[in-house]
Every structure is written in C-alpha cells, then in structure tokens.
Amino acid sequence: MKTPESRRRAHFAMVLILAAASGLTLLAGCQRAPATTPDYVAEVDAWHAQRVERLRSDTGWLTLVGLLDLDTSRINAVGSDSTAAVHLPAKAPAAVGELAFVDGRWEFTTAPGAAVTVADSTAAAVIRMALATDRDGQPTTLACGTLLFYVIDRDGAFFLRVKDRDSDVRRNFTGIDRFPVDARWRVTARLEAGPATIKVPNALGRETDEPSPGVLVFKLDGKPYRLTPTGAPGEGLFMVVGDATNNHGTYGGGRFLSADAPGPDGSVVLDFNKAYNPPCVFTPYATCPLPGAHNTLPVPIEAGEKVWGVH
Secondary structure (H helix, E strand, O other), X not given: OOOHHHHHHHHHHHHHHHHHHHHHHHHHHHHHOOOOOHHHHHHHHHHHHHHHHHHHOOOOHHHEEEEEEOOOOOOEEEEOOOOOOEEOOOOOOOOOEEEEEEOOEEEEEEOOOOOOEEOOOOOOOOOEEEEOOHHHOOOOOEEEOOEEEEEEEEOOEEEEEEEEOOOHHHHHOOOOOEXXXXXXXXXXXXXXXXOOEEEEEEOOOOEEXXXXXXXXXXXXXXXXXXXOXXXXXXXXXXXXXXXXXXXXXXXXXXXXXXXOOOOOOOEEEEEHHHOEOOHHHOOOOOOOEOOOHHHEOOOOOOOOEOXXXXX
C-alpha cells in the first residue's frame, strides 16, 4: 500500500515526464518549421532578379505586341496597311511581305522596298525563305525595324507572334510585387505513380496532351496536397498552379512553378516563393497554359509573385 509520501513522489515523477514530453513535442514542432535565413532570402531574391532581367530583355514577354491568325489556304499579306490580312503595328511598313503555306511549311517573301532580316544575324536581307515554327524547336525569327515576328503552331492552328523591342510595356516596366520570402513555403514532395500524360488547358480554349512523370504529394501546415507536373522522366518539372489567392492578389489564371528532376528517392523540392506570373499577365497576346482542376489548390499560397498590371 502506497504511503502519502510515495504517492507525492509518483505524482511529481509523472509531472516531470509529461513536462519533458511536452518540451520534446514543442522542439519537434520548431524543427518542422524551417527558418527563413538571410542566405535563403538572398537566394530567392537573386533568382527573382534574374527572372526580371529575362523579362526586360529585348526578346522577353514585355515585348509581345501581337498574335495574328494565319490562313494556310491563301497568301497572307503582312504589313501595317489596313487591308493586310496580318496587320502589324503602325511603325511597320505598309507592306512587309507575304506568308504562304507551301508543301507543309511556311515561306516568307519580303515586299519590294521593305527591309527584313533574320533577327540577331549578320546574314543578308531576306528575299524569300522557309520558316521553322516553334513546333520545330527554335522558330525562325525575322526582324523589321524594332519589330520581331515568327510563326507558332498550336495543334495545327498557326499564328504570327509579333514582338517590339521598343514596346510601351517594356519601357514602362518597373518590376513585380511579391509576397515576403518565407521558408515555410519551401516543401519537399514525393513523386508517386500517375497518368503518363495529362490534358493541359490554355488561354486559346484548347487542350494539349503533355507528358507527366507522375503526381507530386506534399504537405502544407500538416495537410496533404497533390500537384501533377509535366515533364519527361529524368528531366526538370513544370506546373501551372492555381490557388485561393487567384483573383485576390495574384493572377486569376494561376502561376508557373518549376522544379528540378526528382532525386533517386523520388523527392522533389517545391519552392512556392519562386511561383511566377505567366506571360498572359503582361500581354493579351500570349497563349498561356492554365492550371486545370488537377493543379488547383484549395488553400491560399501567399508566396511568390503577385499580379502585375490591371486584370
């Protein structure tokens, strides 16, 4: 039979055990919340500075000023004249040339008096040449003054993408607001089996089939979530991510997120502090992919870039 003294000692020992367990729990909780160190903030800031530098380049998305339909069944007149089927900005000559779809490829013929060259090339002025589209890899980009243009292929629908190295958007761009860098938005996901291809919707109202290595499973604040990236096995991953901040501080069409290829154990680091705006934020002439239901998170991701401009 326990004496009052032995009961007091047993109670005191239990209190010590519970206190120690509570301390370990708190410590474990602290360990799960990564520190936002100055070095980490500097690393994300440097990444963002490079991102802005690419945007500001003379071929970046800030220069995009046109997305013009091409008709494969006829010759497409290109120029600033109001009658041109492919109508360029007013700074272009009235007649720049013609685009025709011949034997399954596009050919460009320069109009008399127009000066057209292959962009960033020392080659002579273009008279007539076949053009590679972006479906072939790097498209053939032609230049006329400050304007650049090339053909893009969207599942058999062809467009002329037009850029202006002296666009108003590029000249007036002053940067992009971001959420404060916070290391809790840098998480480790694991790659699990999933469909080999997924359908990715885009701003043109179409869908494309893209290869996918599987499904990324991760936790935010202790709750599990899933994203389905695109990418070939062994290569870097890409995803368009929607979340509850879209149309409430971030772009309504979601944001882009890239990640390195999965490690040998299937782990992938997702850093939402590096979530960035798609080209459609800066121009109405882009053909951006959209998140789709499989990549829309039900929680606010208060990390990465905020919306830019008026939408």
